[in-house]
Every structure is written in structure tokens, then in C-alpha cells.
Amino acid sequence: MADTLIAVSPKDTRAQRQLDALLEQEGICRDGNLDYTCGLFDADWKLAATGSCFGNTIRCLAVDRRRQGEGLLNQVVSHLMEVQAERGNTHLFLYTKPQSARFFCDLGFYEIARVEDRLVFLENRRRGFSDYCTALEQMRxxxxxxxxxxxxxxxxxxxxxxxxxxxxxxxxxxxxxxxxxxxxxxxxxxxxxxxxxxxxxxxxxxxxxxxxxxxxxxxxxxxxxxxxxxxxxxxxxxxxxxxxxxxxxxxxxxxxxxxxxxxxxxxxxxxxxxxxxxxxxxxxxxxxxxxxxxxxxxxxxxxxxxxxxxxxxxxxxxxxxxxxxxxxxxxxxxxxxxxxxxxxxx
The missing domain is CATH 3.40.50.620 (HUPs)
Known part of the structure; x- marks a missing residue:
């Protein structure tokens, strides 16, 4: 049976426990402010991958280390981008760990800044931040x-x-x-x-x-x-x-x-x-x-x-x-x- 990608309800206590465990396993602090979360579950309804949104950001992305290398994160991010498109959000921002940044660059995201070994901040517009700075520079x-x-x-x-x-x-x-x-x-x-x-x-x-x-x-x-x-x-x-x-x-x-x-x-x-x-x-x-x-x-x-x-x-x-x-x-x-x-x- 193929994996199943679904929205995870805040009331689904079993799924929420799995989310917390997976994020903790991957060293990710679960964000307290999320407005959408999805999970990719295997045939036994064990959580293999997850990701969330808040506003026009994508965050809290994780894949079970036993399933890494199978393209699961690509599925999750593609799904979250579809959710954002349905909301009318075309300019998206994404948080990830430094070791994962290159993967998201391959998905069309561009690095803006990073905080030491904790966080990398990206957007899906090649010249989004650059154009913002260029416009400001006109007022120098x-x-x-x-x-x-x-x-x-x-x-x-x-x-x-x-x-x-x-x-x-x-x-x-x-x-x-x-x-x-x-x-x-x-x-x-x-x-x-x-x-x-x-x-x-x-x-x-x-x-x-x-x-x-x-x-x-x-x-x-x-x-x-x-x-x-x-x-x-x-x-x-x-x-x-x-x-x-x-x-x-x-x-x-x-x-x-x-x-x-x-x-x-x-x-x-x-x-x-x-x-x-x-x-x-x-x-x-x-x-x-x-x-x-x-x-x-x-x-x-x-x-x-x-x-x-x-x-x-x-x-x-x-x-x-x-x-x-x-x-x-x-x-x-x-x-x-x-x-x-x-x-x-x-």
C-alpha cells in the first residue's frame, strides 16, 4: 500500500504524538503558531514525513531518518505549496536546518539569511529580497x-x-x-x-x-x-x-x-x-x-x-x-x- 498524505487535525491526538516525536527526533522545535499541518503516513499509519504552514511560510519539515532518500520531503513541500496557492499566497518563505538548505534550493527556493547552525531562511522568488533592497537604495x-x-x-x-x-x-x-x-x-x-x-x-x-x-x-x-x-x-x-x-x-x-x-x-x-x-x-x-x-x-x-x-x-x-x-x-x-x-x- 502506498503512503498517504493528509492534513493532520489538531484534535488527532495519535497523529499529534507522532508529529512531536518525529520533530524531536530530527532536532526541530515545534512551532507554537501553525495554521496547517500535513503528514505522510505509511501503510501502518506510522508518520514518515511532515510539514506545516503559517501565513505564507512553510516550516516544521521533517522526514523519518529511516525513510530519508525516498523523495518524501519533495512530496510534502509540493503539497504545502499547493495549499498556499489555494490560499492565494504566491510569495512564499521557508525555514529549514542548514544541512537541508541545498535540497530546497533545488526546489526553487533562494536563501536570504541564516542564523548560525540553527536556521536558514529562504523564499521562492529569485530576486525578491534583492529587488526589495534595490528599491530601498533609491532613497539612499x-x-x-x-x-x-x-x-x-x-x-x-x-x-x-x-x-x-x-x-x-x-x-x-x-x-x-x-x-x-x-x-x-x-x-x-x-x-x-x-x-x-x-x-x-x-x-x-x-x-x-x-x-x-x-x-x-x-x-x-x-x-x-x-x-x-x-x-x-x-x-x-x-x-x-x-x-x-x-x-x-x-x-x-x-x-x-x-x-x-x-x-x-x-x-x-x-x-x-x-x-x-x-x-x-x-x-x-x-x-x-x-x-x-x-x-x-x-x-x-x-x-x-x-x-x-x-x-x-x-x-x-x-x-x-x-x-x-x-x-x-x-x-x-x-x-x-x-x-x-x-x-x-x-
């Missing part, structure tokens, strides 16, 4: 530059304080606003509020982060809770990719806000302090702007909106952000924030 200016990366969910006076500190110290600041749709405030709104809030700073250039900076592909655990070890690995990957972007814009400094409340951001900041100097980039951690003795944060703004305290956010946000939330245009966004169960970034 003379002299050393600094970078700021932010979600700005929404843009606060704390964000503005960070950008102004960088703008005062450098000829050019490249400000990357996360493109990911991962909250009640749409990316188009977040980006517009950032651009309006920094419009008085002539040396600040705003960019969309795209899929290569703190995205669901490079850093999914920024958006979804995961184990600290996974957060560290994702953060390291994100910074490796950023280290390839920075020279295209002559970025030598990256500014970040001090973090005391968000666990994932604090872990990410720690990785930046350790890793960025190795990539030729100095990391400058700026103390948070405070209001009434408390750090100004987007989480606080969202919580106050959620709790019906919209009128109190004025001291925490630029006038441009306040004008938006006080306008009729913001009503659907305010309703979406109030409908959230949890508005605090973990």
Missing part, C-alpha cells in the same frame, strides 16, 4: 544614516521622541513602519499617522517594512505568543536580514526605545544590543518618554481607547494622531479596538 542619501523600526500601533509621542532623538544626531533617519496586518489599526492608517507625525523632520524618510523586517515571515513571534527560545531565534533571524539591508542605505545606527513592559520587545532589544554591533551597526537604546511618571506607550493608548477613555489619550499622542481618532473616519478602528479581548502587546 550621502553620509552615515540611522534607522528606526516601529509598529506605531498607533503613533505616540513616545515614538516621536525616539525619531526626534535620532534625527537630531544624524543626517538621515530611515524610518521603517511595519507592514504586517496584525491588529485593529490597519497598516495604511498606522503608516499615514507616522508620516503626518514626522512631517516636520526633513531628514526622516519613511519606508514600508515589507516582508523582510519584523514580519510574519521573519519574526512571527513578535505578533503571536511563543516560547522565549523561539523568540530569540526569530529575533536573530530578523536582525540577520536587517544586517543585509542596512548597507544599502548606509545605516550605521539603529535606535530603539527602552522596554520594561513587553516581554517580546525586551527580548528583541536584548538581541539587538548583542548582535547589531557584530553586523557593523551600533544600537542606541533611548529611555522612554514619560507622562505622569509612566512610560508613554501604544499599549496604553489602545487600552484607554478600549476602556472608553478616548478623551484622555491627548497627552500621549501627537496632534495628528489625536485629530485622526477624534474624526468620524476613526470610528470603525475605535470599534475594532474596543472589540479586542486583549490590547496589550505581550
Amino acid at each position: 542619501r550621502e553620509g552615515e544614516a540611522a534607522a528606526v523600526v516601529m509598529n506605531a500601533n498607533p503613533f505616540t509621542l513616545g515614538h516621536l521622541h525616539l525619531v526626534e532623538r535620532a534625527a537630531a544626531a544624524h543626517e538621515t533617519v530611515h524610518l521603517f513602519v511595519l507592514s504586517e496586518e496584525a491588529g485593529p489599526i490597519p497598516s495604511t492608517v498606522r503608516r499615514r499617522l507616522v508620516q503626518a507625525g514626522v512631517s516636520h523632520l526633513s531628514n526622516v524618510i519613511c519606508h514600508e517594512s515589507g516582508p523582510y523586517i519584523i514580519s510574519g515571515a521573519t519574526f512571527p513571534s513578535y505578533f503571536l505568543k511563543d516560547a522565549d527560545s523561539v523568540i530569540h531565534t526569530h529575533a536573530a533571524l530578523d536582525l540577520e536580514v536587517f544586517g543585509k539591508i542596512a548597507p544599502r542605505l548606509n545605516i550605521r545606527y539603529r535606535y530603539v526605545g527602552e522596554e520594561k513592559s513587553s516581554r517580546v520587545t525586551a527580548l528583541y532589544n536584548g538581541e539587538m544590543v548583542r548582535r547589531l554591533p557584530e553586523l557593523g551597526i551600533q544600537c542606541r537604546v533611548i529611555p522612554r518618554l514619560e507622562h505622569d511618571g509612566q512610560p508613554v506607550s501604544a499599549s496604553t493608548v489602545r487600552r484607554w481607547i478600549h476602556d472608553g477613555r478616548l478623551g484622555e489619550i491627548g497627552p500621549l499622542v501627537p496632534k495628528t494622531t489625536w485629530d485622526y481618532f477624534a474624526s468620524p473616519e476613526a470610528k470603525p478602528v475605535i470599534a475594532a479596538i474596543r472589540a479586542c479581548e486583549d490590547v496589550i502587546h505581550y
Whole structure:
């Protein structure tokens, strides 16, 4: 009887136990955030190979070592690519172990970055990352530059304080606003509020982060809770990719806000302090702007909106952000924030 390739239900406890055992056997940490998993089972319904998806990424790929060399991984990846095509995802990213990277290159994936002996990050577009960097390079200016990366969910006076500190110290600041749709405030709104809030700073250039900076592909655990070890690995990957972007814009400094409340951001900041100097980039951690003795944060703004305290956010946000939330245009966004169960970034 031939092998059978099927979707594995989260409720199938027997299959889930086999998945965990196979991944552990192959030294792979099972991702806590997956939205599709398949398994290739033999005639006795023993798991021979598996792979999973999350968003437009393919991950958690493994083949039983007793069945390696039979082309099983090719079957699994082909199936997952079909699943992604049905979802409308054509630009795909893939994580694998370094020793498996060459195999995926033969399947039409191209390496973007790797984290030591832990992880290789690939995409299925030959010039995807290269074209992204080339487009950014059109905005390069003379002299050393600094970078700021932010979600700005929404843009606060704390964000503005960070950008102004960088703008005062450098000829050019490249400000990357996360493109990911991962909250009640749409990316188009977040980006517009950032651009309006920094419009008085002539040396600040705003960019969309795209899929290569703190995205669901490079850093999914920024958006979804995961184990600290996974957060560290994702953060390291994100910074490796950023280290390839920075020279295209002559970025030598990256500014970040001090973090005391968000666990994932604090872990990410720690990785930046350790890793960025190795990539030729100095990391400058700026103390948070405070209001009434408390750090100004987007989480606080969202919580106050959620709790019906919209009128109190004025001291925490630029006038441009306040004008938006006080306008009729913001009503659907305010309703979406109030409908959230949890508005605090973990």
C-alpha cells in the first residue's frame, strides 16, 4: 500500500504524538503558531514525513531518518505549496536546518539569511529580497544614516521622541513602519499617522517594512505568543536580514526605545544590543518618554481607547494622531479596538 498524505487535525491526538516525536527526533522545535499541518503516513499509519504552514511560510519539515532518500520531503513541500496557492499566497518563505538548505534550493527556493547552525531562511522568488533592497537604495542619501523600526500601533509621542532623538544626531533617519496586518489599526492608517507625525523632520524618510523586517515571515513571534527560545531565534533571524539591508542605505545606527513592559520587545532589544554591533551597526537604546511618571506607550493608548477613555489619550499622542481618532473616519478602528479581548502587546 502506498503512503498517504493528509492534513493532520489538531484534535488527532495519535497523529499529534507522532508529529512531536518525529520533530524531536530530527532536532526541530515545534512551532507554537501553525495554521496547517500535513503528514505522510505509511501503510501502518506510522508518520514518515511532515510539514506545516503559517501565513505564507512553510516550516516544521521533517522526514523519518529511516525513510530519508525516498523523495518524501519533495512530496510534502509540493503539497504545502499547493495549499498556499489555494490560499492565494504566491510569495512564499521557508525555514529549514542548514544541512537541508541545498535540497530546497533545488526546489526553487533562494536563501536570504541564516542564523548560525540553527536556521536558514529562504523564499521562492529569485530576486525578491534583492529587488526589495534595490528599491530601498533609491532613497539612499550621502553620509552615515540611522534607522528606526516601529509598529506605531498607533503613533505616540513616545515614538516621536525616539525619531526626534535620532534625527537630531544624524543626517538621515530611515524610518521603517511595519507592514504586517496584525491588529485593529490597519497598516495604511498606522503608516499615514507616522508620516503626518514626522512631517516636520526633513531628514526622516519613511519606508514600508515589507516582508523582510519584523514580519510574519521573519519574526512571527513578535505578533503571536511563543516560547522565549523561539523568540530569540526569530529575533536573530530578523536582525540577520536587517544586517543585509542596512548597507544599502548606509545605516550605521539603529535606535530603539527602552522596554520594561513587553516581554517580546525586551527580548528583541536584548538581541539587538548583542548582535547589531557584530553586523557593523551600533544600537542606541533611548529611555522612554514619560507622562505622569509612566512610560508613554501604544499599549496604553489602545487600552484607554478600549476602556472608553478616548478623551484622555491627548497627552500621549501627537496632534495628528489625536485629530485622526477624534474624526468620524476613526470610528470603525475605535470599534475594532474596543472589540479586542486583549490590547496589550505581550
